[in-house]
Amino acid sequence: MTDTNTRRPGRPRDEATHEAILEATRRLLLDEGYHSVTFEAVARSAGTSRSTVYRWWPTRGALVLEAAASHIDIGKVPDTGSSREDLTMAIRQLITTFSDPLAGVVIMAAIANLDNDLEMATTFRNDTVYPWRSTAGEAIRRAVDRGDLPADTDVQFLLNVIVGTVFQCTITMATPMTEGLEDALIELAFRSPGSSRR
Amino acid sequence: MTDTNTRRPGRPRDEATHEAILEATRRLLLDEGYHSVTFEAVARSAGTSRSTVYRWWPTRGALVLEAAASHIDIGKVPDTGSSREDLTMAIRQLITTFSDPLAGVVIMAAIANLDNDLEMATTFRNDTVYPWRSTAGEAIRRAVDRGDLPADTDVQFLLNVIVGTVFQCTITMATPMTEGLEDALIELAFRSPGSSRR
Amino acid sequence: MTDTNTRRPGRPRDEATHEAILEATRRLLLDEGYHSVTFEAVARSAGTSRSTVYRWWPTRGALVLEAAASHIDIGKVPDTGSSREDLTMAIRQLITTFSDPLAGVVIMAAIANLDNDLEMATTFRNDTVYPWRSTAGEAIRRAVDRGDLPADTDVQFLLNVIVGTVFQCTITMATPMTEGLEDALIELAFRSPGSSRR
């Protein structure tokens, strides 16, 4: 059905090399940081040639995002029927993802817009941030509907509190503060007067 | 009186050039972003030579931090006697600073640790983050002592909530959300069951 | 047949650029002297980039020696069967080479060891000086065997007399003295009491 199965003429891509490049990228990101992920270094480290890397990834941002794809996937917030459980899941997804060292480096790079690579930031936002934000937003709205959160809750603001706090506690801080973070955030979210039911 | 007045031997620094370099740095930061602040470009743009830039700033981080010094100075939190007023000031300082476009770029660069320039991150933390954090922490502690905040308030966590949220709403977001941010944060901070108005 | 025809992988060298670099080098040597043969100036003058020059020549000595290769090739002394003719050839080769302005500059640079570039001096000696000296030495030895030069002739000394005199008359002197040099040296070489005409 899909285009993926449609065999094209010519020599097929060398999957081993392809994976070696992504692996080398991850290795470099973790060991040396984003700044040392040069096409040169990646190719050298993957035992391939610069041209092959360039063939498949136009920019270093694209390469890095694909290499870290599984690490930076925050996920989507489920609808469990329980407000507290939904938000707990949402927060846990954030903490788990942001605590991943590889994800931390890549997310930072995407946001900081190192190389004026707007494409990278946009892709990251569209593929990773928005899916989570919209499902998390729905979870909050469901909680409001249920009366678990005040009727005048500002959804976007609450999302920013949650994301910002987790970001701050995990990525920005010199030494992460993940201990008890989940509980503290849940308590904070539901703390408002009258929102302590469930 | 001060050391500044003590004349040293040798040709004195050309203050006009010095300022031109800082100005060029700011211009580049705003117009093109951190990545295009190269010694080459700064010198060219300031109408001076690379050597002169190198003479005064060893790294691009040092140059950028000094150029943006007045923009990134968050300030210190005062002791007004009113908990609400203290925290309002603290939050306002954050929002004002983080909303400055130049500051945003530089703070991002300092945190993202672009060039593996740990010095830059450290300097930023010591000169800018810590002073604010410690005075803001004291303000929170005073509020706790007064009973304006719960006795079990986690000072560091609350700071992270505030900083993280402001960071998220101003710098990270594609379109900043500063409208009503101050009030919302104040309300959030004092919302807990036992927290009185003051 | 030869290795030259064997195509290597990768983009082939741009021969036009290559030759332009050598030509620019020669131009600079003649017009401005060895000291102005900088990689910078050569690249600029050849309309190429510094990196391309560096790709092919590791040092300025190597570049200069190759650019002047055909000019500084003194040649080898033939075995014509006649002592006088052999030595005449030898001396003529020296004079011709040393009189070439380009050769003069390069030979001077090689000997003076400007940049502590011992490689340059060594290469020049091995590729250019020794071949001539050994064949010229053999020619002298043949002349001794024939009785055209005294049996106790010091070959190395006689070579030094010839080379030194030509060097002095062509390169060192502010205004060269090549007029009649060849004949004078031949006469000098064969002047000793027991040396017959031939």
Added chain:
Amino acid sequence: MTDTNTRRPGRPRDEATHEAILEATRRLLLDEGYHSVTFEAVARSAGTSRSTVYRWWPTRGALVLEAAASHIDIGKVPDTGSSREDLTMAIRQLITTFSDPLAGVVIMAAIANLDNDLEMATTFRNDTVYPWRSTAGEAIRRAVDRGDLPADTDVQFLLNVIVGTVFQCTITMATPMTEGLEDALIELAFRSPGSSRR
């Protein structure tokens, strides 16, 4: 009488520093070669400042020539009454001077015209080469007059043979050949048929 004794107003030159600079120059010439005699290195090595060096010597050639002045002074050829003795003296002066390591470096630099410093070459020629050449030329002319050398002797050529050979045997050769050089040259000079009297 002379200007030298005339006291001028102001602080007098610091002779110790002056000499330290010349000494440092010599040290550098011997230890590292002409190429490393930079104003920077000389000042550093002499424990003085660059400006002081620049005040007294406009170019590195001038500095080097003065520093090596006593080493490169070939001298003048005396009139002893004996042709053989005169020429022996002349040749000995050459060999002695050219064998001095410091002189070798400086003479090479002067001739090679490293920095396109024509001034240096000219000064060296006028102050050092010409005095010797003219007195040596006179010695040869006296020898011709006495009949110790053939009437048709080409004075300049003979001078070039002598200078060139000594230069070649001492400075140019990788390993100098001074052994027996003096005698060999004397013999060569007087070898012509009929010139063997005295």
Added chain:
DNA sequence: ACTTAAGCGAGACGGTACGTCTCGTCTTAAC
């Protein structure tokens, strides 16, 4: 089997920036 389209590696090319060095000039304070 043969063609053909693509992948792959090697590597050249013109750039740009790096951080260092020396140049020759200059400006100032102190002696």
Added chain:
DNA sequence: GTTAAGACGAGACGTACCGTCTCGCTTAAGT
């Protein structure tokens, strides 16, 4: 007036990557 200190613009050094390019060779799919 000399000295030491040191700033200044200029420009070359040799290195590293950039992104683009041109090749020869390899690998299958489709004929």
